Each structure stands twice: as C-alpha cells, then as structure tokens.
Amino acid sequence: MSPSPASPVSPVSPENLRPTPSxxxxxxxxxxxxxxxxxxxxxxxxxxxxTLHGYVLDGAGDPIPDALLEFWQAAPDGSLSGAxxxxxxxxxxxxxxxxxxxxxxxxxxxxxxxxxxxALYTLPPGNVGxxxxxxxxxARGLLTHLYTRAxxxxxxxxxxxxxxxxxxxxxxxxxxxxxxxxxxxxxxxxGETVFLEFE
Amino acid sequence: MALTQSDIDTEVSDLQDAxxxxxxxxxxxxxxxxxxxxxxxxxxxxxxxxxxxxxxGGDPETVxxxxxxxxxxxxxxxxxxxxxxxxGEPLGERITVSGRLLDRSGRPVRGQLIELWQxxxxxxxxxxxxxxxxxxxxxxxxxxxxxTDDQGRYRFTTIKPGAYPWRxxxxxxxxxxxxxxxxxxxxxxxxxxxxxxxxxxxxRYDPILRSVTDEAARNRLVAEYNHDLSQPEFxxxxxxxxxxxxxxxxxIEEGRD
Numbered sequence: 001m002s003p004s005p006a007s008p009v010s011p012v013s014p015e016n017l018r019p020t021p022s023x024x025x026x027x028x029x030x031x032x033x034x035x036x037x038x039x040x041x042x043x044x045x046x047x048x049x050x051t052l053h054g055y056v057l058d059g060a061g062d063p064i065p066d067a068l069l070e071f072w073q074a075a076p077d078g079s080l081s082g083a084x085x086x087x088x089x090x091x092x093x094x095x096x097x098x099x100x101x102x103x104x105x106x107x108x109x110x111x112x113x114x115x116x117x118x119a120l121y122t123l124p125p126g127n128v129g130x131x132x133x134x135x136x137x138x139a140r141g142l143l144t145h146l147y148t149r150a151x152x153x154x155x156x157x158x159x160x161x162x163x164x165x166x167x168x169x170x171x172x173x174x175x176x177x178x179x180x181x182x183x184x185x186x187x188x189x190x191g192e193t194v195f196l197e198f199e
Numbered sequence: 200m201a202l203t204q205s206d207i208d209t210e211v212s213d214l215q216d217a218x219x220x221x222x223x224x225x226x227x228x229x230x231x232x233x234x235x236x237x238x239x240x241x242x243x244x245x246x247x248x249x250x251x252x253x254x255x256g257g258d259p260e261t262v263x264x265x266x267x268x269x270x271x272x273x274x275x276x277x278x279x280x281x282x283x284x285x286x287g288e289p290l291g292e293r294i295t296v297s298g299r300l301l302d303r304s305g306r307p308v309r310g311q312l313i314e315l316w317q318x319x320x321x322x323x324x325x326x327x328x329x330x331x332x333x334x335x336x337x338x339x340x341x342x343x344x345x346x347t348d349d350q351g352r353y354r355f356t357t358i359k360p361g362a363y364p365w366r367x368x369x370x371x372x373x374x375x376x377x378x379x380x381x382x383x384x385x386x387x388x389x390x391x392x393x394x395x396x397x398x399x400x401x402x403r404y405d406p407i408l409r410s411v412t413d414e415a416a417r418n419r420l421v422a423e424y425n426h427d428l429s430q431p432e433f434x435x436x437x438x439x440x441x442x443x444x445x446x447x448x449x450x451i452e453e454g455r456d
Binding site: 082 | 254304324326392407410440445
C-alpha cells in the first residue's frame with residue numbers, strides 16, 4: 001500500500017520544503033480523532049490477544065486525562081505493511097462500523113480516560129528482534145508529540161542496551177496475568193519514560 | 200495574582216529574543232516548537248526533562264520507518280465537506296482549504312489520511328468541555344477527513360472558524376485556526392498541527408503560535424488566500440501545503456538520508 005516514490009508534481013521552492021511545524025493537539029480533539037474500536041487492534045476474541053495498558057502521568061505524578069496515544073506495530077508474522085480499515089466507516093449513516101474482524105491493521109488509537117488510563121488489545125508484534133509496540137503520545141500542553149516504545153520482553157536490543165538500567169526499565173512493559181502488560185508513560189520527573197527521536 | 204497578557208508578552212518576547220540571538224550566533228534553526236515553553240502554561244508539567252534518545256537510522260527493519268495505511272473504507276464521501284454533514288447549512292463564511300501533502304524531499308504523499316477539526320464560526324467547539332458563551336451550531340460539527348489524491352493533494356470545504364477565549368492567562372484568545380492530523384508513509388512522519396488564516400491580529404498575543412520561535416517556521420502555519428481557489432458565489436479559497444518531517448523507509452532504500 002505504500003505510495004511508490006516519484007518526482008514532485010511541480011517544482012517546490014526550498015522554503016516550501018522546510019517542515020511544517022508541529023502544534024499541540026489541544027483539549028478538544030475528543031470528538032474528532034478517537035474512533036470506536038480504536039483500541040481493538042486484535043480481531044475480537046482472538047485467542048492470542050494481549051492487553052497493553054497503563055497510565056499516562058505528568059511531572060507531578062498526576063494522571064493526564066486528556067492524552068491521546070497512537071500505536072503502530074508489526075503484524076504477528078513480522079509484516080510492516082499494515083492494512084486499511086482501522087476506522088472503517090458506514091457510508092449509509094456516516095458513523096463507524098468498527099474493524100472488519102479479520103484484517104490486522106497494526107494501528108491503534110486510544111484516548112486516556114479520566115484516570116489517565118489506557119488499554120490496547122492487540123496481537124503480539126512479530127518484528128525482528130525483541131517484540132515492541134511503537135507509541136506516539138499527544139496531549140494538551142505537549143507542543144510536539146513524543147515517541148516511545150513498549151517492549152513486551154527484555155533482552156539484547158541496540159536501543160535498550162544503550163540505556164542505563166534505570167532508564168531501560170521505563171521501556172519494558174511488566175507482564176501480568178492473562179497476557180496483560182503494564183506500561184506507564186511518565187512525561188516528566190522521577191521515572192521519566194525514555195522518549196525517542198528518529199534521524 | 201492572575202497572569203496578564205502583558206506578563207505573557209514579556210515571557211514570549213524574552214524567549215523570542217533568546218532564540219533569535221542563538222540563531223544569529225550559529226545555533227540551528229528550529230522547525231518545531233520546544234516542548235518546554237512556559238508561556239503556554241499547560242506545557243510546564245508535560246515535557247520530558249531528559250534529552251530524547253536517538254534511534255540510529257539506516258535499519259529498514261525499524262518499525263517506526265513504516266506506518267499505518269488507510270483506504271476507501273476509512274472515509275465516506277461527505278467527510279471532506281463539513282458543510283453538508285447536517286440537515287441545514289452551517290452559519291459562517293464558507294471556505295475551501297486545499298494544498299499538497301509532501302515529504303521532506305518534496306515528493307507527494309499519496310492516499311494518506313488527513314483529519315481536521317475546528318471550532319464553528321462563533322468560536323465554539325462541539326465538545327462538552329468548551330462551555331464559553333458562544334452558540335453551538337446544530338448544522339456544524341467541525342470534523343473532516345479524507346485521503347490525499349494521487350498527486351498528494353487534499354481539498355476540504357468548511358466554514359471559517361471563529362477566534363475563541365481560553366484560560367492560559369486573563370483575556371487570552373486563540374487566533375482562528377483549524378487543527379490538522381496528518382500521516383506520512385512512516386510513523387516517524389506523524390504530524391498534528393494547526394493552520395491559521397492570514398493577517399490575524401491575534402497572532403502576536405498567542406503563546407501557542409509563538410511557541411514556534413522561528414519566524415519563517417511560524418509563517419509556514421499560515422495559509423495563503425488564493426483567489427483562484429475561491430468558488431464563484433460559494434466559498435473563499437485558502438491554500439496550505441503540508442511538509443512532513445522525519446525519515447521514512449523509502450529514504451533509506453534510496454540512500455538519501
């Protein structure tokens with residue numbers, strides 16, 4: 001599905017090629033960006049479903065009730081091609097149909113609740129190396145989004161191995177009962193989550 | 200004591216001067232706002248104090264160098280026209296907003312999802328938390344989405360949003376803007392931002408716009424009025440190109456990083 005590379009449709013001046021700046025998602029995205037079953041990346045009832053969940057916290061340790069998290073991951077077979085249909089629409093009513101129950105889109109979107117909690121239901125990622133789910137964090141007050149990773153296992157990994165133990169721990173989700181993984185995101189202060197940049 | 204506009208103006212001005220001085224002395228231009236920008240008070244407890252950790256580029260198996268895809272099932276035909284989503288016509292000045300979605304080498308990003316949301320013509324969002332005393336419009340929700348075409352172009356029909364007050368400081372007002380959420384071919388290119396309208400007198404007072412301390416970068420958030428885009432007896436045209444930052448797998452495959 002990736003668009004094939006091609007030359008620009010018309011000449012673009014160098015100034016126009018400078019990136020468009022980021023801005024905060026603000027407080028009012030709630031009726032626009034979240035969609036039904038945004039958290040249900042695994043086909044419903046799939047026996048391999050894992051739950052990734054946790055809290056998003058600010059620099060005072062308080063929950064952030066207006067954060068929006070996006071998740072992107074490899075399919076269980078390692079594919080990174082994704083699939084359409086995350087926010088499948090109903091052309092009759094203009095509402096949402098939910099996912100089609102078979103395709104694995106690899107994409108999830110979840111707004112935190114009033115307690116700053118989120119939960120994602122997905123299938124184990126099959127990427128090369130340690131399995132991880134990429135997380136993008138948006139929030140009121142956050143002028144540019146942040147990336148992090150929720151690793152579902154610990155072990156040898158170029159990113160994890162580059163970090164001191166205390167910081168490394170912030171990227172490794174804690175496995176609990178019934179295929180549940182706890183992954184808190186602390187934007188600031190003690191136990192601050194490691195956030196990433198890509199060059 | 201309540202913060203005044205003058206207090207915020209002083210902070211904004213100090214940070215602007217510090218940025219301009221740093222650039223004059225050779226510091227790199229910043230295309231994006233710093234996350235620790237105190238004049239926007241909501242940022243104070245919501246930015247990391249540790250530096251970001253760089254993930255080395257060059258490994259095409261890095262998950263973030265690919266990204267989600269969307270298709271015809273993810274949109275309906277009326278999603279790109281915010282003026283026909285209800286029984287009646289929304290109040291306000293009808294506008295057409297159009298432009299191209301490009302990656303950082305100038306290539307069009309085709310078939311990708313652009314979402315937008317905005318206040319109505321009175322400056323009120325269809326959101327329970329927005330309770331300021333401006334009327335809701337029963338004929339306007341203010342949410343749109345589409346897939347870019349095979350030239351990376353997008354085109355929305357909507358109404359011009361109103362300015363609205365917020366509580367960053369006393370008498371704080373946001374200039375009229377439309378929120379955009381944009382995907383590229385890689386998760387690293389993800390962008391959420393806001394588009395402004397030309398010559399808004401509120402620009403200088405707004406700590407969110409001013410958080411983009413680079414003036415040229417700030418100007419890239421302002422759409423251009425384009426008379427050729429205006430539809431006779433229907434709408435006024437605004438043109439706004441979006442250029443995504445961040446690497447993608449395509450870059451690495453072509454050795455252009």
